[in-house]
Amino acid sequence: MLPGSKNNSSPGELERLAGKKPALQLRAKVLQALRLFFISHGYLEVETPFLIPAPAPEAHIDAVRAGDAFLHTSPELCMKRLLCAGYPKIFQICACFRNNERGNLHLPQFTLLEWYRLGANYFELMKECEDMVNFVSNHLGMGSKIKYQSLELDLKAPWQRTSVQEAFARHASLSMEEALKRESFDRVMVEEIEPKLGSPKPTFLYDYPASHAALARLNKKEPGFAERFELYAAGLELANAFSELTDAEEQKKRFEKEREKRRREGKDVYPMPERFLKALSHMPEAAGIAFGVDRLVMLFADTPCIDKVVAFSPEEL
Amino acid sequence: MYNASDLRKGLKIQINKEPYIIIDFQFSKPGKGQALYRCKLKNMISGVIVDRTYRSVDTFEPANLEERKMQYLYNQGEEFFFMDLENYEQITLNSDQVGEARNFLVDNLEVEISFFDNRPIGITLPNFVDLKVVSADPWAKGDSVSGDSKPVTLETGYKLRVPPFIEEGSKITVDTRTGEYATRVKE
Numbered sequence: 001m002l003p004g005s006k007n008n009s010s011p012g013e014l015e016r017l018a019g020k021k022p023a024l025q026l027r028a029k030v031l032q033a034l035r036l037f038f039i040s041h042g043y044l045e046v047e048t049p050f051l052i053p054a055p056a057p058e059a060h061i062d063a064v065r066a067g068d069a070f071l072h073t074s075p076e077l078c079m080k081r082l083l084c085a086g087y088p089k090i091f092q093i094c095a096c097f098r099n100n101e102r103g104n105l106h107l108p109q110f111t112l113l114e115w116y117r118l119g120a121n122y123f124e125l126m127k128e129c130e131d132m133v134n135f136v137s138n139h140l141g142m143g144s145k146i147k148y149q150s151l152e153l154d155l156k157a158p159w160q161r162t163s164v165q166e167a168f169a170r171h172a173s174l175s176m177e178e179a180l181k182r183e184s185f186d187r188v189m190v191e192e193i194e195p196k197l198g199s200p201k202p203t204f205l206y207d208y209p210a211s212h213a214a215l216a217r218l219n220k221k222e223p224g225f226a227e228r229f230e231l232y233a234a235g236l237e238l239a240n241a242f243s244e245l246t247d248a249e250e251q252k253k254r255f256e257k258e259r260e261k262r263r264r265e266g267k268d269v270y271p272m273p274e275r276f277l278k279a280l281s282h283m284p285e286a287a288g289i290a291f292g293v294d295r296l297v298m299l300f301a302d303t304p305c306i307d308k309v310v311a312f313s314p315e316e317l
Numbered sequence: 318m319y320n321a322s323d324l325r326k327g328l329k330i331q332i333n334k335e336p337y338i339i340i341d342f343q344f345s346k347p348g349k350g351q352a353l354y355r356c357k358l359k360n361m362i363s364g365v366i367v368d369r370t371y372r373s374v375d376t377f378e379p380a381n382l383e384e385r386k387m388q389y390l391y392n393q394g395e396e397f398f399f400m401d402l403e404n405y406e407q408i409t410l411n412s413d414q415v416g417e418a419r420n421f422l423v424d425n426l427e428v429e430i431s432f433f434d435n436r437p438i439g440i441t442l443p444n445f446v447d448l449k450v451v452s453a454d455p456w457a458k459g460d461s462v463s464g465d466s467k468p469v470t471l472e473t474g475y476k477l478r479v480p481p482f483i484e485e486g487s488k489i490t491v492d493t494r495t496g497e498y499a500t501r502v503k504e
Contacts, residue, residue, distance in 0.1 A: 010444075010445075010492070010499065011445055011490050011499050011500045012490060012498075012499040012500025012501075015480075015499075015500050015501075016499070016500075019480070022465075058349065059351075060346070060349065060350060060351045060352065061349075100322055100352065100373065101344070101346060101352070102322075102344060103343060103344025103345070104343065104344070105344070105345075106344055106346065185350070186347050186350035186351050186353060187353060187370055189347040189350065190345040190347050190350075190353050190355070190370075191355070191370065194345075194347065212349060212350070213349065214349070230347075230348045237347070237348055240348040240349065265374065
């Protein structure tokens with residue numbers, strides 16, 4: 001069924017569900033491999049509540065309201081509170097909910113893998129991504145050379161590391177500074193840069209402009225940049241990571257700014273996550289990452305549409 | 318009035334007072350960035366194709382079209398003939414106006430024809446159409462991840478992949494919005 005289609009009835013319903021079996025079997029194996037990887041690397045699996053009083057106030061992420069509370073858009077805030085309390089290595093695989101996101105790569109309910117590590121920075125997480133994806137691929141018996149949508153993908157480490165500024169210089173019609181000035185950063189990223197990233201080696205796109213990372217630490221040497229990266233494989237965005245901001249004052253200011261952006265655009269403004277901010281003042285240096293599990297399954301299933309790797313899309317309910 | 322979240326393949330909107338149909342659509346959201354709605358639009362009058370990227374704050378007027386139920390009769394080269402079932406009036410569309418719909422047009426199929434300024438300019442198919450399989454290759458077991466399937470050719474010349482149990486001469490239901498197999502028609 002076409003994303004966004006309003007027509008719910010469809011012939012061949014059971015046949016279509018049955019046809020998803022190979023993809024769902026693959027999905028189950030990926031989930032198994034992820035758990036094996038993190039447990040064997042000394043991570044503790046945690047579960048934090050889906051129903052929360054205050055999601056992170058980010059300008060472009062819309063939460064789903066549930067009574068007086070919200071469904072979490074990611075487990076980030078709760079997991080960081082555990083970090084602050086002295087849990088050194090934690091991971092979680094859970095459903096997350098984001099309003100107004102639907103397309104070939106987006107579902108309003110999707111599955112995220114998040115992991116956090118005390119004492120680490122974003123460059124160390126890159127290394128862990130390389131190990132983890134190779135572990136999953138081997139577990140599936142697919143080795144280090146795969147194909148996604150007829151693009152070659154060589155998973156053997158090290159992967160490509162490209163700064164956002166370099167990527168603009170190499171692939172875009174204008175510089176990063178110019179794109180920021182014209183408020184076309186996102187558009188140029190989607191139209192000109194993303195399609196060229198991640199083949200034959202997956203690419204870590206790192207060091208985002210400070211304005212594009214609400215929860216990341218700024219680079220000490222170049223404070224115009226945040227220590228954040230996104231991972232792309234064959235044009236597909238898989239993960240977002242950063243060295244965590246541990247300055248509660250600064251975090252509060254940034255949240256205020258994001259809330260103000262939401263207010264200006266007439267969007268729902270969420271309450272300030274006060275208990276998270278309070279905990280943050282106890283947070284040691286740490287890094288964390290959110291990895292799209294559905295996208296990872298898409299990659300190994302070689303499918304361009306997220307609907308193919310979940311049992312039900314919203315239109316199929 | 319449509320919002321950006323209503324945009325999808327097949328939707329007809331108005332730009333500069335002219336009707337456009339979305340022929341390709343992609344929702345994009347670069348990590349932590351704003352939602353972007355990327356459309357390939359075809360001008361339903363001139364046939365010119367343009368790319369546009371919209372943001373969530375954008376709104377759209379529906380295309381100012383009159384839709385009439387008609388029956389597909391036949392085609393002669395690049396011309397496709399349709400008949401209004403109420404007044405028996407006949408109209409023609411050229412192959413450019415018919416576009417991908419030609420893959421699913423079988424004689425006597427009821428469709429909607431869009432009129433702009435009393436001129437027929439486009440066609441909307443039912444979501445599901447039954448079509449006959451005219452040739453099917455024997456099944457070669459392929460990679461099991463994308464599901465076992467084999468290519469077949471339909472009576473319109475359209476080729477697609479179907480489950481291995483579909484044989485030459487069977488009738489199948491096709492989803493015209495995606496061009497994908499939906500189910501086998503039980504005779």
